[in-house]
Amino acid sequence: MKKPKEIYLDYSATTPVREEVLKEALPYFSEKFGNPSSFHSRGLEAKNAIESARKRIAKILNCEAEEIIFCGSGTESINLAIKGIAFRELAKGKRGHFITQKTEHEAVLKTMDWLKRIGFEITYLNVDENGLIDLGELTRSIKEDTLLVSIMYANNEVGTIQPIKEIAEICHKKNTLLHTDACQASEYLDLNVKKLGADLMTLNGSKVYSFKGTGLLYKRKEIEIEALIHGGGQESGARSGTENVPGIVALAKALEIAEWEKKKEAKRITALRDYFIKRVEKEIPKAKLNGHRTKRLPNNVNFSFEGIEGESLILYMNEEGVRLSTGSACSSKSLDPSHVLTAMGIDHGTAHGSIRFSLGKETTKKELDFVIGKLKEKVEFLRRISPVWKKGKGVRKK
Amino acid sequence: MKVEGQDWFYSKTVKEHFMKPKNFLNDLKEVKGFNGYGKTGNMKCGDVMEMWIKVADGRIKGCKWRTFGCASAIASTSILSEMVTEKGGMKIEDALKITGKEIMERLGGLPAVKVHCSVLGDQALREAIKDYEKKQSNKKTKQNK
Numbered sequence: 001m002k003k004p005k006e007i008y009l010d011y012s013a014t015t016p017v018r019e020e021v022l023k024e025a026l027p028y029f030s031e032k033f034g035n036p037s038s039f040h041s042r043g044l045e046a047k048n049a050i051e052s053a054r055k056r057i058a059k060i061l062n063c064e065a066e067e068i069i070f071c072g073s074g075t076e077s078i079n080l081a082i083k084g085i086a087f088r089e090l091a092k093g094k095r096g097h098f099i100t101q102k103t104e105h106e107a108v109l110k111t112m113d114w115l116k117r118i119g120f121e122i123t124y125l126n127v128d129e130n131g132l133i134d135l136g137e138l139t140r141s142i143k144e145d146t147l148l149v150s151i152m153y154a155n156n157e158v159g160t161i162q163p164i165k166e167i168a169e170i171c172h173k174k175n176t177l178l179h180t181d182a183c184q185a186s187e188y189l190d191l192n193v194k195k196l197g198a199d200l201m202t203l204n205g206s207k208v209y210s211f212k213g214t215g216l217l218y219k220r221k222e223i224e225i226e227a228l229i230h231g232g233g234q235e236s237g238a239r240s241g242t243e244n245v246p247g248i249v250a251l252a253k254a255l256e257i258a259e260w261e262k263k264k265e266a267k268r269i270t271a272l273r274d275y276f277i278k279r280v281e282k283e284i285p286k287a288k289l290n291g292h293r294t295k296r297l298p299n300n301v302n303f304s305f306e307g308i309e310g311e312s313l314i315l316y317m318n319e320e321g322v323r324l325s326t327g328s329a330c331s332s333k334s335l336d337p338s339h340v341l342t343a344m345g346i347d348h349g350t351a352h353g354s355i356r357f358s359l360g361k362e363t364t365k366k367e368l369d370f371v372i373g374k375l376k377e378k379v380e381f382l383r384r385i386s387p388v389w390k391k392g393k394g395v396r397k398k
Numbered sequence: 399m400k401v402e403g404q405d406w407f408y409s410k411t412v413k414e415h416f417m418k419p420k421n422f423l424n425d426l427k428e429v430k431g432f433n434g435y436g437k438t439g440n441m442k443c444g445d446v447m448e449m450w451i452k453v454a455d456g457r458i459k460g461c462k463w464r465t466f467g468c469a470s471a472i473a474s475t476s477i478l479s480e481m482v483t484e485k486g487g488m489k490i491e492d493a494l495k496i497t498g499k500e501i502m503e504r505l506g507g508l509p510a511v512k513v514h515c516s517v518l519g520d521q522a523l524r525e526a527i528k529d530y531e532k533k534q535s536n537k538k539t540k541q542n543k
Contacts, residue, residue: 311468349441387448
């Protein structure tokens with residue numbers, strides 16, 4: 001097979017900007033450049049662009065336009081949701097209890113860790129071997145002073161989809177609120193907040209073929225939060241700073257396209273995902289699928305290849321033009337492997353050999369066939385030089 | 399220290415040794431007649447190394463290895479196997495003095511976070527030499543009996 005130029009299978013890290021999205025946003029850089037807060041025609045033009053984007057997104061989320069707060073990233077949105085509530089309490093001289101779970105994105109976990117340091121109580125729910133939380137444990141963990149439960153819609157590493165609707169019902173029954181990080185879900189899953197029952201929801205641009213450095217928080221209008229960034233009072237005072245007009249326009253366009261294509265694209269990608277999983281399991285011995293088999297993002301595949309280390313594999317694949325990511329410690333800033341895999345009870349050795357393949361709109365069967373071919377070759381080689389691998393037997397435990 | 403080859407994640411030398419590792423063990427038959435074996439590291443940390451050496455006339459004439467680890471771990475074992483066997487083989491007393499720092503320098507540097515975990519080759523080598531020396535003294539005791 002002819003070597004392709006590049007096969008990008010890291011769409012969960014970030015997506016390229018769609019041409020249509022860029023086209024719609026471009027005029028707001030140099031031509032319609034006004035500050036939405038200005039009292040003149042240029043300002044009004046920019047303000048209208050933002051408000052129209054807000055309405056378009058509200059339609060997709062099935063909420064009111066005023067319930068959308070634009071901000072600078074998924075991480076910022078998560079911080080705003082969680083700290084926004086915490087700071088509201090702090091301003092009253094109070095603290096309280098938060099619940100999250102162990103496979104959340106660092107944006108949630110580190111925010112919670114910090115709140116813990118300043119005196120809030122945090123519960124980190126366990127997950128099972130597939131990455132799902134136990135609804136019974138959630139129910140038992142909610143207390144009278146539980147301010148917020150934050151559970152991600154779908155996991156960024158292993159793609160496990162949490163039952164958000166049921167989680168929301170439990171939260172509401174026990175009189176607390178639910179925030180969900182929907183960054184990975186936005187391209188393929190239902191974002192209707194009324195159906196989901198989420199009280200707050202985070203989305204960002206870099207995962208939906210829009211700009212990096214853009215995000216939004218949906219917040220039910222009855223909920224009060226304190227701003228993290230104070231200043232000119234933009235976004236109804238929830239997020240000051242001159243708005244990223246092109247970024248906001250782009251985000252609206254990208255979410256609209258995702259919504260139009262959702263059903264069809266989810267079906268196409270799911271079929272590709274399952275084809276890929278089936279072939280890897282059949283053709284590469286001791287390849288362990290991480291995450292849930294069916295409650296899984298359509299575009300996520302995560303395998304651990306026993307006896308090898310993930311960074312080596314992704315660098316060999318990179319030389320073949322294939323872009324992947326790993327949960328191995330070696331590719332992170334710390335020496336610990338992925339907190340997601342360890343929370344799922346996967347041992348360190350297996351976690352070091354985990355590779356994420358995240359598919360996207362340009363992914364084809366032909367690309368996946370090439371990847372499988374190369375994968376077989378590289379895994380075979382790395383196992384050959386691995387002292388922990390025994391041919392025909394797998395990993396030596398001692 | 400200047401790190402060369404910033405168009406990649408590691409130095410040019412690391413890349414060369416990672417992409418085309420030297421002296422790795424393909425088949426156990428290759429170490430027939432080798433007289434020293436050492437192993438170090440653990441799966442939990444993500445690095446395990448195995449090393450076989452062939453010592454003759456006090457010099458390392460052959461060195462084979464297997465490594466489970468990241469690119470820098472593979473490259474560091476590969477370059478170490480080259481260091482000890484080049485120029486007719488290194489004297490074992492000199493080989494015992496090789497440090498992780500020397501391996502790293504020869505690799506053209508490593509990112510700080512990698513130094514600790516991936517340069518284990520010198521330890522595996524010392525284990526192999528110890529094993530060789532143990533075998534030799536066992537032989538002598540046997541002969542003396």
